[in-house]
Amino acid sequence: MVDARAGAGNARRIRLGMVGGGEGAFIGAVHRMAARLDDQFELVAGALSSTPDKAVRSAEVLGLDPKRSYTDFEAMARAEARRKDGIEAVSIVTPNHVHVPAALAFLKRGIHVICDKPLSTSLAEARKLEKAVASSGAIFCLMHNYTGYPMVRHARAMVAAGELGNIRVIQVEYPQDWLTTRLEDSGQKQAGWRVDPKRSGAGGCIGDIGTHAFQIAAFVSGLSCEAVAADLTTFVGGRELDDNAHVLLRYAGGAKGMLWASQVAPGNENALRLRVYGDKGGLSWEQEQPNHLWFTPLGAPKQLISRGTSAAGADAARVTRIPAGHPEGYLEGFATVYSEVAKAIIAARTGERPAPEVQFPGLADGLAGMAFIEAAVASSKAQGRWTRLKG
Numbered sequence: 001m002v003d004a005r006a007g008a009g010n011a012r013r014i015r016l017g018m019v020g021g022g023e024g025a026f027i028g029a030v031h032r033m034a035a036r037l038d039d040q041f042e043l044v045a046g047a048l049s050s051t052p053d054k055a056v057r058s059a060e061v062l063g064l065d066p067k068r069s070y071t072d073f074e075a076m077a078r079a080e081a082r083r084k085d086g087i088e089a090v091s092i093v094t095p096n097h098v099h100v101p102a103a104l105a106f107l108k109r110g111i112h113v114i115c116d117k118p119l120s121t122s123l124a125e126a127r128k129l130e131k132a133v134a135s136s137g138a139i140f141c142l143m144h145n146y147t148g149y150p151m152v153r154h155a156r157a158m159v160a161a162g163e164l165g166n167i168r169v170i171q172v173e174y175p176q177d178w179l180t181t182r183l184e185d186s187g188q189k190q191a192g193w194r195v196d197p198k199r200s201g202a203g204g205c206i207g208d209i210g211t212h213a214f215q216i217a218a219f220v221s222g223l224s225c226e227a228v229a230a231d232l233t234t235f236v237g238g239r240e241l242d243d244n245a246h247v248l249l250r251y252a253g254g255a256k257g258m259l260w261a262s263q264v265a266p267g268n269e270n271a272l273r274l275r276v277y278g279d280k281g282g283l284s285w286e287q288e289q290p291n292h293l294w295f296t297p298l299g300a301p302k303q304l305i306s307r308g309t310s311a312a313g314a315d316a317a318r319v320t321r322i323p324a325g326h327p328e329g330y331l332e333g334f335a336t337v338y339s340e341v342a343k344a345i346i347a348a349r350t351g352e353r354p355a356p357e358v359q360f361p362g363l364a365d366g367l368a369g370m371a372f373i374e375a376a377v378a379s380s381k382a383q384g385r386w387t388r389l390k391g
């Protein structure tokens with residue numbers, strides 16, 4: 001995780017660009033809504049589609065200046081870097097194979113990057129970003145939106161404070177059902193690229209939602225995964241990438257974990273669930289019930305901790321927007337990450353030092369995610385042999 005301090009400098013909206021996210025795209029609209037929720041960003045430029053006429057239509061719908069609607073990200077990076085009112089940050093919301101080349105184009109011009117996950121199509125490709133981020137001086141955020149949920153922040157704080165004791169067991173799952181049939185044959189854009197190894201990389205389900213499960217387990221537990229034993233399966237005939245994953249995890253310090261990710265589990269929509277057990281107690285959180293965190297101290301009654309109440313600590317309170325009892329979830333989680341990045345960018349404007357309470361996923365999370373995907377794929381090909389993650 002990257003830490004940054006909210007600066008007291010210029011509070012004007014951050015000039016934001018976007019690569020991808022045009023007509024027919026899902027995640028781009030989510031990013032745009034999230035970026036505006038706390039009124040920190042203003043979208044002023046974009047290379048919204050690789051298809052020129054679609055890019056023009058998308059920019060028109062969003063009210064962008066036609067002169068700042070670009071045909072590709074390289075042209076956009078060059079032109080915006082030359083402008084006095086050029087973008088300060090860019091959101092990359094494309095299929096995976098575009099993430100690294102697009103990020104490099106903006107980083108080398110000192111433009112901050114907010115990139116959708118996973119980081120790339122391979123660990124080797126992802127490592128190209130390390131030097132680029134370091135030499136650019138720019139901020140790099142990887143959009144793992146579930147880290148923005150207040151009760152996920154509270155769970156992390158409880159573990160860090162020792163309330164669960166020494167962590168022993170981590171169970172995390174993320175089942176969906178939307179790819180139970182060959183949806184990619186229908187022309188559905190999201191399904192089409194997510195099952196294509198040329199655009200997604202070596203991992204299908206394991207890369208798309210498995211990385212979310214893997215990252216949230218590490219975020220809350222504070223532990224680093226060292227090795228995996230994986231069984232990746234492609235249940236739908238003719239599909240090249242996995243659509244179901246069972247993975248055993250070994251963490252530094254001796255904790256053990258289990259991860260299940262599936263996109264062929266009928267009855268599940270976005271059923272991300274995390275359970276963490278230590279020698280003093282256990283925690284349980286579900287994404288579809290985001291306001292609630294269950295805590296069970298060893299030998300004591302189970303406790304329900306609700307977002308927005310006094311039982312939720314300072315880490316949850318600082319990213320809570322609305323009173324208890326009102327749903328606060330998916331869009332707000334994205335928005336929290338955007339707001340944390342905004343604080344870092346505002347601090348960077350004035351050269352202020354970062355503060356630890358502002359947190360967002362960064363390059364390290366992306367590299368760990370890619371190492372996880374590659375280790376899981378290698379392990380599965382070796383009939384589930386324990387495989388270490390590459391550092």
